[in-house]
Amino acid sequence: MSKLIGITMGDSSGVGPEILLKAAGDIPVPYVVYGDIAPLRQLNDQLGLGLTVASIAGAAEWQAGRVNVIDAGLLRPEDLTPGRINAASGKAAREYVVRATLAALAGEIAAIVTLPMNKEATQLTDPHFTGHTELIGELCGSDDVTIMLASPDLIATHVSTHCSLRQAIERCQQPRIRRIIELTWHAVQRLKPGARVAVAGLNPHAGENGLFGTEEIDEIRPAVEWARAQGWDVEGPLPPDTLFYLAVRRHKYEAVVCMYHDQGHIPSKLLDFEGGVNIALGLPIVRTSVDHGTAFDIAWQGIASTRSFLAALDMAIRLAELEGVTN
Numbered sequence: 001m002s003k004l005i006g007i008t009m010g011d012s013s014g015v016g017p018e019i020l021l022k023a024a025g026d027i028p029v030p031y032v033v034y035g036d037i038a039p040l041r042q043l044n045d046q047l048g049l050g051l052t053v054a055s056i057a058g059a060a061e062w063q064a065g066r067v068n069v070i071d072a073g074l075l076r077p078e079d080l081t082p083g084r085i086n087a088a089s090g091k092a093a094r095e096y097v098v099r100a101t102l103a104a105l106a107g108e109i110a111a112i113v114t115l116p117m118n119k120e121a122t123q124l125t126d127p128h129f130t131g132h133t134e135l136i137g138e139l140c141g142s143d144d145v146t147i148m149l150a151s152p153d154l155i156a157t158h159v160s161t162h163c164s165l166r167q168a169i170e171r172c173q174q175p176r177i178r179r180i181i182e183l184t185w186h187a188v189q190r191l192k193p194g195a196r197v198a199v200a201g202l203n204p205h206a207g208e209n210g211l212f213g214t215e216e217i218d219e220i221r222p223a224v225e226w227a228r229a230q231g232w233d234v235e236g237p238l239p240p241d242t243l244f245y246l247a248v249r250r251h252k253y254e255a256v257v258c259m260y261h262d263q264g265h266i267p268s269k270l271l272d273f274e275g276g277v278n279i280a281l282g283l284p285i286v287r288t289s290v291d292h293g294t295a296f297d298i299a300w301q302g303i304a305s306t307r308s309f310l311a312a313l314d315m316a317i318r319l320a321e322l323e324g325v326t327n
Contacts, residue, residue, distance in 0.1 A: 003110055004059050005316060006103055008096040009035030010115030011122075012089040013081055014294025015304035017043050019115060023306040024051055024067050029317055032059050032068045032109065034096040036075040039089075040067065047302050059108045072096060082300035090121025097132060101139045104285040111286035111316040112136075115309065118294045130162040133280050136287055144179045145282040148187060149264060149291055150315065151272035153248050155191075155255035156264035157184040157281065168260035172202050172215050177223035181257055183281040185232045188255045191318075195254035198243055199224050199236025202259040206239045220259075274307040277315045286319045288312040 005027075010016025017039050033040070037055045044051050052066035062068045074092040081089070100112045114132050122129045129135065137145035148157045159180050160168040181199060188195040199220060200206075203213035210217055220237040227234040236257070238246075244267045247253040258264035268276055269291065276291035290308040298304055 003030060004062060004108070005029055005031040005313065005320075006059070006100045006109035006112045007031055007033050007313075008093070008100050008112065008114045009033055009040065010096075011086075011093040011118045011294050012036065012039040012075055013084055013086045013121065014116055014118060014296055014299050016093075016115030016117075016294065018047070018300060018302065018304050019290070019306050019309045021047065021049055021051060021053075021067070022302075022304070023309055023313075024049075026306070026310060027313060030062055030064070032056070032062055032070055034070050034100040034103075035072065036092055037069045037071040038075050038077050039080055040069060042077055042080065043300060046300065059103060070099065072099065083296045085118065085121045085124075085296075087121060087124035090118055090123070091125040093117040094122050094126060094129065094135065097135055098139060101136050101285070101287075104287075105140065111288070111320040113309070113312050113316050114287065114289040116290055116292060116294045118296075132287075132289060133278075134162065136280060136283060136285075140283050140285060142283050144176075144183070145280055146180050146183060148184065148279040148281050149268040149276055150191070150279055151268060151276045153271045154244070154268055155184075155188055155195075156268050157187075157255065157257050158261060158264050159257065159259050161261045163261075165260065169202065169215070172219055172259050174219045174223045174226075177220055177257070178226055179282075181223060181227045181232075181234060184255055184257050185227065185234065187279070187281050192254050195233075196252065197227075197232070197234045197255045197257060198238055198247060198253040199234060199257045200240045200243050200259055200263060201237035204239075204241070206237045274305045275311050276308060277312045279315060279319070286316055288316040288319070 055071040160171040202215045207213045207216035216237045224236045278289040278291045280287045
């Protein structure tokens with residue numbers, strides 16, 4: 001099994017390539033980049049970083065002291081439009097993720113760290129694309145995949161993510177909630193043994209005994225009772241408007257199972273926008289990601305922060321070691 005970490009460089013029109021190159025000297029383990037060498041070399045020259053950016057055919061050709069790129073050969077310098085939606089770079093970013101995922105499944109790399117893609121750009125050539133997590137889950141044959149956002153102050157997972165609010169309500173059903181609680185429980189126990197998990201309600205005041213909706217009574221509470229029957233320290237459903245205060249300020253819970261995307265993403269990004277890490281749960285491989293987007297407004301200007309990327313990298317290394325992949 002390889003000890004290499006695989007990094008996808010994200011959409012070349014965004015901050016992904018810049019973050020990768022700026023952080024290259026701070027990456028503590030051997031790694032390979034899945035991407036295109038043309039934008040990386042151009043940006044390396046533009047920012048005056050003085051890195052050696054080398055093209056390799058596969059992970060086995062990795063060499064120390066340089067940025068080793070498994071070059072997809074999809075983008076030329078004239079294809080680049082930093083800071084603007086670009087169908088070519090959106091399509092290429094998807095291909096990097098596909099190649100890295102297949103390499104991880106084949107044992108060529110120990111984990112994947114992904115830099116940001118732009119959904120709108122990728123949808124210009126793949127209208128069904130909804131996000132990294134869903135694409136990787138499909139490639140792995142995994143149906144029950146969820147996003148876990150992790151920072152020192154809060155861990156949040158999600159019953160639904162990239163869908164409309166109407167669809168999120170429809171997906172708030174007991175089997176799915178049970179599965180996300182299960183994934184969350186096992187993940188946080190590996191990262192923080194003895195961690196306590198809270199489950200948020202869907203409706204205001206967690207439905208207030210059916211006054212504002214019955215999802216808590218019909219779907220969420222039975223899932224929590226099932227989890228407690230497994231011997232897990234899980235509580236809920238709890239009112240979302242006070243739950244995060246109890247978790248973050250009172251330190252009553254280490255992780256929160258959220259019912260939809262914004263319920264977990266808003267507090268997570270408010271607490272630690274630059275340092276948060278996105279972890280995919282329910283996969284047979286290790287995959288982490290930065291918890292921010294392509295930031296077109298600052299792309300290729302040399303000012304993007306590397307903090308979330310380095311945190312995601314550190315988390316990938318930790319998880320790979322817990323899995324025994326890099327031992």
